[in-house]
Amino acid sequence: MSKEQRNLRAGDSSETTDAAKPRRDIANEAAAHALRLLEKVRHASEARLAKTDTDGDGQQNAAPHAVVIGGGIAGLVAARELRQTGHEVTVLEATGNFGGCVRSTEVAGLRIDAGAESFAVRGGVVASYLDELDLGEQIAATSGQPAWLIQGEDQEILAHPMPATAMLGIPGNVRTDEVRAIIGRPATVRAAADLITPMSKKWATEKLSIAEVVRARMGQAVLDQLVAPVVNGVYSTDPAKISIDAAAPGLRQAMQETGSLARAVSKLQASAPAGSRVAGLNGGMHTMVQALVAQLEEAGVALVRNCAATALSHDPQAAAPYAVRTLGQELHADRVVLAVPAQPALELLNPLFAAEQQLDSDGDANAIALAILVIDKPELDDAPRGSGVLVSKQAPLAAKALTHSTAKWPWLADESGPGTHVIRLSFGRIGEHENLVESGDDSALIDQAIKDASKILGVQLHRDDVLGSTVSRFSDMVPLQGEAATARRTALQHNLSDFEGLDVVGAWIAGTGLARVIAQARSAVAISAR
Known part of the structure; x- marks a missing residue:
C-alpha cells in the first residue's frame, strides 16, 4: 500500500465511523452472539453428562469438558494443550478480542503490534512453540540497531548509546568509553572494584x-544511571522489586x-551479541x-x-464437578483453567477457599x-537513536x-x-500513580x-507530521516475580x-514474558484427558 493510499485511508476514517452502527447495537449483537454460542456449549455439555449418567458399565466414555x-x-x-489431550474445550473471553497483551491496531493503514512486539530468544521456548504453530519460518530478527539511553535534568537532554555488552543495563565491561560517558570516571572506578x-x-x-546485587558489586551510579532505566523501561518497575533469578x-x-558480576554478564552474553x-x-x-x-x-x-x-x-460429588456462571448461563466442566489477571482470578477463587486461605490481589497501581x-x-530514515531509547527517571520527560x-x-x-516511521512510547510504572496515564x-x-x-530523537516533530496515532492501555501488568509474588503463588498452589x-x-x-507464560501454561494442564 502506497503512502498516498494510507493517507487517504486514514483521512476517510471519520466517514467510516459515522456510517458505523451505534455502539449499543454493536454491544447488543456481541452479547447475543455470545449467548447463542453458550447455549450450544451448554446443550453439548448436558448431553455429555447424560451419556455418562446412563452408561451402564460405569465408565466415562464421553470426552471431558474443560472451560478456560x-x-x-x-x-x-x-486451550490448545487441553484439546490435544482429548478435552472438549470452551474459552470464555471477557473482551471482544483474544490475545491479551499480544494485540494489534491499525494506524494510518498499517497493522501494528499494540502490545508485546518481541520475545526473548534465550532458552528457545517461544521459538519452539512458534514452530509447533507452523510460524517458525516467520520468526524475524531485529535490524541489529543499538539501543540508546537518555539522561538529563531540568531541560537538558543527554543521549548515549547503551553499552553493547550490557545485560539489564549491567555492563559486561566497565572500562569502556560508553560506560564512562554515562556514569562518569569516578563511578567507573567504583564499578571496576567488582573485578x-x-x-x-x-x-x-x-x-x-x-538492585542489591548491582549496588553491592558496582555501586549506586551503575544502578541509578544504567540499570534502573532499563528495568523501568522493560518491566515497568523498580529493580529493588525484582529477583535477580x-x-x-x-x-x-x-x-x-567467575567471581565477578561483570565477568558473569560477559559469560552469559558471549553467545548473544x-x-x-x-x-x-x-x-x-x-x-x-x-x-x-485459527x-x-x-x-x-x-x-x-x-x-x-x-x-x-465446585461440587466434588457431581459428574462434572465445576460450574462456571456467565451471561446468565451455567456451564458444567470437568476441568477449569483460570487465565485472567490476579484480581478477577481471586474474585472467582476465594469463595472456594476457607476464610483463612483467601488471598489478596496485588493492589499496586499498574496503569x-x-x-x-x-x-x-x-x-528519521537514518535512525538517529537506533532501535529505541530508555529514559532515566531524572530526565525531563514523561515517557519511560x-x-x-x-x-x-x-x-x-x-x-x-521510506520517510514513514512507526514510533512507540511507553508511559507509567507499576506501583506509581501518573495522572497523564490514569486520566x-x-x-x-x-x-x-x-x-x-x-526531545528523545533530536528531530522536531509537529502534529502535521503525524499520519495517525492511537493509545493502547494496560491495567493488569505485573512485574517479574518478587518475594511477595512468590509467597502468594506458593499459597495459591497449596490451596489448589x-x-x-x-x-x-x-x-x-x-x-x-512470553517464554514464562507459555511454559507455565503448558505445564499446568499437562495431564491427559484419557
Whole structure:
C-alpha cells in the first residue's frame, strides 16, 4: 500500500465511523452472539453428562469438558494443550478480542503490534512453540540497531548509546568509553572494584534483588544511571522489586563461577551479541494470536468473546464437578483453567477457599499506556537513536521508553516505506500513580508523546507530521516475580491442591514474558484427558 493510499485511508476514517452502527447495537449483537454460542456449549455439555449418567458399565466414555476463563496468550495456549489431550474445550473471553497483551491496531493503514512486539530468544521456548504453530519460518530478527539511553535534568537532554555488552543495563565491561560517558570516571572506578572484590559465599543461596546485587558489586551510579532505566523501561518497575533469578536466570551461578558480576554478564552474553537477544514475527507478534485462534477453531474449540465469568462453584460429588456462571448461563466442566489477571482470578477463587486461605490481589497501581505514532519524517530514515531509547527517571520527560519500530524491524520498514516511521512510547510504572496515564485522556497523551519523541530523537516533530496515532492501555501488568509474588503463588498452589482439575495460569503466576507464560501454561494442564 502506497503512502498516498494510507493517507487517504486514514483521512476517510471519520466517514467510516459515522456510517458505523451505534455502539449499543454493536454491544447488543456481541452479547447475543455470545449467548447463542453458550447455549450450544451448554446443550453439548448436558448431553455429555447424560451419556455418562446412563452408561451402564460405569465408565466415562464421553470426552471431558474443560472451560478456560480468559483468552489471552496463557488461555489460548492452555486451550490448545487441553484439546490435544482429548478435552472438549470452551474459552470464555471477557473482551471482544483474544490475545491479551499480544494485540494489534491499525494506524494510518498499517497493522501494528499494540502490545508485546518481541520475545526473548534465550532458552528457545517461544521459538519452539512458534514452530509447533507452523510460524517458525516467520520468526524475524531485529535490524541489529543499538539501543540508546537518555539522561538529563531540568531541560537538558543527554543521549548515549547503551553499552553493547550490557545485560539489564549491567555492563559486561566497565572500562569502556560508553560506560564512562554515562556514569562518569569516578563511578567507573567504583564499578571496576567488582573485578577484584571477593564474592561472598552467602550470595549463592540468599534472596537477592537486582538492585542489591548491582549496588553491592558496582555501586549506586551503575544502578541509578544504567540499570534502573532499563528495568523501568522493560518491566515497568523498580529493580529493588525484582529477583535477580527471575530477571536473569543463570546470572547468580555465573557470578559464583567467575567471581565477578561483570565477568558473569560477559559469560552469559558471549553467545548473544547485541540485537540477537530478542526476535519477533514478520507481520507482528499478533500473528501468533491469529494462528492460535485459527487452529483452535479448526479443532472445534468454542471461542466465546464478550463473555466474562461471574462465578465459579465446585461440587466434588457431581459428574462434572465445576460450574462456571456467565451471561446468565451455567456451564458444567470437568476441568477449569483460570487465565485472567490476579484480581478477577481471586474474585472467582476465594469463595472456594476457607476464610483463612483467601488471598489478596496485588493492589499496586499498574496503569501503563503505549502511545503509537505513524510519522511522515524522512529525517528519521537514518535512525538517529537506533532501535529505541530508555529514559532515566531524572530526565525531563514523561515517557519511560521509546521504540523506533521501523528502525528495529526490517519487515515493518519495508511495509511503511521510506520517510514513514512507526514510533512507540511507553508511559507509567507499576506501583506509581501518573495522572497523564490514569486520566484516560488519549489526546493529552498523544500530545506528550509528540513532545517527548522530539526531545528523545533530536528531530522536531509537529502534529502535521503525524499520519495517525492511537493509545493502547494496560491495567493488569505485573512485574517479574518478587518475594511477595512468590509467597502468594506458593499459597495459591497449596490451596489448589484440594481441587483436582482446577488450574491457574498467566503472567501473575508465571512472571513477565512470553517464554514464562507459555511454559507455565503448558505445564499446568499437562495431564491427559484419557
